[in-house]
Amino acid sequence: MYLNQGDDKNFMLFFVPTTLFFLAWLIKQQPQKRTWQAKQAAEASRLIFLSHPLFLESGKVFFSLAGFPLFFYTIVLTGVFLGLRKVGSRLKSYAVGFAKKTVDEKKNA
Numbered sequence: 543m544y545l546n547q548g549d550d551k552n553f554m555l556f557f558v559p560t561t562l563f564f565l566a567w568l569i570k571q572q573p574q575k576r577t578w579q580a581k582q583a584a585e586a587s588r589l590i591f592l593s594h595p596l597f598l599e600s601g602k603v604f605f606s607l608a609g610f611p612l613f614f615y616t617i618v619l620t621g622v623f624l625g626l627r628k629v630g631s632r633l634k635s636y637a638v639g640f641a642k643k644t645v646d647e648k649k650n651a
Contacts, residue, residue, distance in 0.1 A: 564583070568580065568583065586624060589623070589624060589627060590620055590624070593620055593623050594616055594620045597615070597616045597619040597620055597623070598612065598616045600619075601615040601616060601619075
């Protein structure tokens with residue numbers, strides 16, 4: 543792997559400290575909050591794992607980025623993607639709740 547001078551070796555530098563501090567933070571949480579946060583962390587990790595190569599490769603191909611600009615581009619777009627996903631899920635739950643309320647009102651009328 544080190545013979546290949548690719549761009550994506552940053553995960554090897556930051557994976558261990560990030561995991562260590564994130565795990566310590568999760569363990570310090572109260573047990574009631576821990577299950578919810580563990581579910582959120584699992585979903586976020588899956589989304590990051592599956593989406594970040596898309597942003598990494600798009601930065602290389604479309605913008606010819608390399609090194610730290612590519613690293614920051616990937617982080618920013620992955621963060622924006624996660625934020626939009628969270629906003630979308632909240633809008634979806636609001637729409638489902640609104641539709642259910644509307645249906646219940648029609649049944650009672």
